[in-house]
Amino acid sequence: xxxxxxxxxxxxxxxxxxxxxxxxxxxxxxxxSLALPGRRVQTAGPDSDHVYGGNVLGAVIAAICxxxxxxxxxxxxxxxxxxxxxxxxx
Amino acid sequence: xxxxxxxVLVVITALAFDFTNGFHDTGNAMATxxxxxxxxxxxxxxxxxxxxxxxxxxxxxxxxxxASGLVDTAQVTLQVVAAGLAGGIIWNLVTWLFGIPSSSxxxxxxxxxxxxxxxxxxxxxxxxGLVSKxxxxxxxxxxxxxxxxxxxxxxxxxxxxxxxxxARIHGFRVGQVGSACMVSLAHGTNDAQKTMGVITLALxxxxxxxxxxxxxFWVILSCALAISLGTYLGxxxxxxxLGKGLVEIESPQGMAAESSSAAIILLSASFGYSLSTTHVxxxxxxxxxxxxxxxxxxxxxxxxxxxxxxxxLPSAGVAGALAYWLAHGIGGSLGVIVLLGIxxxxxxxxxxxxxxxxxxxxxxxxEWTGGVAPSEPEPxxxx
Numbered sequence: 001x002x003x004x005x006x007x008x009x010x011x012x013x014x015x016x017x018x019x020x021x022x023x024x025x026x027x028x029x030x031x032x033s034l035a036l037p038g039r040r041v042q043t044a045g046p047d048s049d050h051v052y053g054g055n056v057l058g059a060v061i062a063a064i065c066x067x068x069x070x071x072x073x074x075x076x077x078x079x080x081x082x083x084x085x086x087x088x089x090x
Numbered sequence: 091x092x093x094x095x096x097x098v099l100v101v102i103t104a105l106a107f108d109f110t111n112g113f114h115d116t117g118n119a120m121a122t123x124x125x126x127x128x129x130x131x132x133x134x135x136x137x138x139x140x141x142x143x144x145x146x147x148x149x150x151x152x153x154x155x156x157a158s159g160l161v162d163t164a165q166v167t168l169q170v171v172a173a174g175l176a177g178g179i180i181w182n183l184v185t186w187l188f189g190i191p192s193s194s195x196x197x198x199x200x201x202x203x204x205x206x207x208x209x210x211x212x213x214x215x216x217x218x219g220l221v222s223k224x225x226x227x228x229x230x231x232x233x234x235x236x237x238x239x240x241x242x243x244x245x246x247x248x249x250x251x252x253x254x255x256x257a258r259i260h261g262f263r264v265g266q267v268g269s270a271c272m273v274s275l276a277h278g279t280n281d282a283q284k285t286m287g288v289i290t291l292a293l294x295x296x297x298x299x300x301x302x303x304x305x306x307f308w309v310i311l312s313c314a315l316a317i318s319l320g321t322y323l324g325x326x327x328x329x330x331x332l333g334k335g336l337v338e339i340e341s342p343q344g345m346a347a348e349s350s351s352a353a354i355i356l357l358s359a360s361f362g363y364s365l366s367t368t369h370v371x372x373x374x375x376x377x378x379x380x381x382x383x384x385x386x387x388x389x390x391x392x393x394x395x396x397x398x399x400x401x402x403l404p405s406a407g408v409a410g411a412l413a414y415w416l417a418h419g420i421g422g423s424l425g426v427i428v429l430l431g432i433x434x435x436x437x438x439x440x441x442x443x444x445x446x447x448x449x450x451x452x453x454x455x456x457e458w459t460g461g462v463a464p465s466e467p468e469p470x471x472x473x
Contacts, residue, residue, distance in 0.1 A: 011357070015353065024246055
């Protein structure tokens with residue numbers, strides 16, 4: 001191994017972008033779907049605090065986004081655990 | 091040469107370091123959530139403490155780097171480990187006093203390298219390990235983190251621009267708290283392992299463990315508890331600098347910053363890089379300022395931090411070397427005891443000094459006026 005481990009840096013950048021920027025972006029897509037106007041559109045003004053816009057399809061898409069995020073987090077933590085417990089050297 | 095009395099003292103000192111590591115770094119995870127009001131300050135530190143505890147059990151890759159990748163374990167004695175810890179603790183406390191989010195990891199590694207150099211000379215330091223696993227990651231990680239956070243911030247504002255202001259603030263607060271929790275978990279795994287590594291190093295030096303051993307369970311548990319308690323008590327001074335001093339942060343930015351930090355820290359930890367969570371968190375917060383149009387980064391504050399980063403390894407190294415010469419000059423168990431006594435005295439003095447300009451959960455979010463402690467209406471300042 002050289003002084004700089006390029007293969008590790010490469011992986012950190014790619015997975016870092018996917019997890020560090022991609023998952024938040026997916027969360028934002030979820031929020032936006034959740035806020036899609038539905039039945040309650042008349043009551044929601046520009047200063048409304050309502051996160052849910054009343055659109056059922058939007059809510060389903062949002063739920064899928066949020067579930068993907070949770071699954072990705074769970075998988076990531078599991079991977080870190082797996083990699084982080086190597087057998088002791090003798 | 092076995093000396094169990096000194097070993098016990100060294101383990102206690104290591105846990106004390108772990109404790110300062112916790113409270114120095116609470117801000118890395120929770121500063122932005124506290125600054126945006128997503129979590130009440132006390133709830134934030136309690137949650138972070140709990141997640142640090144869990145995180146400490148997650149991985150051992152970094153502990154292995156510290157225990158056998160940086161110094162030649164055959165030449166390390168308990169005296170060396172004690173002196174290295176003393177150097178790390180002193181640097182951590184001084185930077186905390188000034189509210190500078192410097193790297194606890196570098197303080198620890200610098201201290202250990204310094205005392206090893208003083209004890210056994212340059213040949214006992216594994217320079218290649220130091221450069222490839224500590225110095226290069228230290229230089230690259232804030233830049234990568236800033237890039238990821240800037241991209242994340244841009245995407246979040248772009249995607250969410252059609253949302254009402256209220257919906258955006260409320261929605262992203264949830265995401266921000268979730269991502270801050272991931273950073274706490276990542277911090278637990280990355281930073282608690284450093285102390286595990288040092289205690290393992292001490293156990294190897296004392297002949298209690300064979301070279302190349304993994305950290306025993308009691309070491310993992312005690313390190314997890316120490317960092318968690320430190321985190322819970324909260325380093326309000328550093329939280330303030332990170333949350334209010336660098337950039338004024340909104341909740342989407344907070345989420346982008348924390349997500350970037352968590353991803354980079356967890357990824358690097360699993361490669362065994364002893365990354366500074368502080369450098370990553372700071373890089374992310376600056377990145378989130380770059381990614382949003384109209385956000386101002388206070389480059390003066392950022393510059394002051396970067397300077398402290400450059401000085402951390404050498405300063406802690408010098409402190410570690412001085413501590414070694416002191417302990418070695420007196421000699422034997424007494425030397426270590428005197429050294430740790432002086433360390434305790436200095437720590438107490440720094441704590442008392444910090445009381446003069448107190449920062450706590452009550453004033454942590456006050457308007458940034460250029461200094462760590464919020465300025466109070468004092469007539470002397472006007473003159």
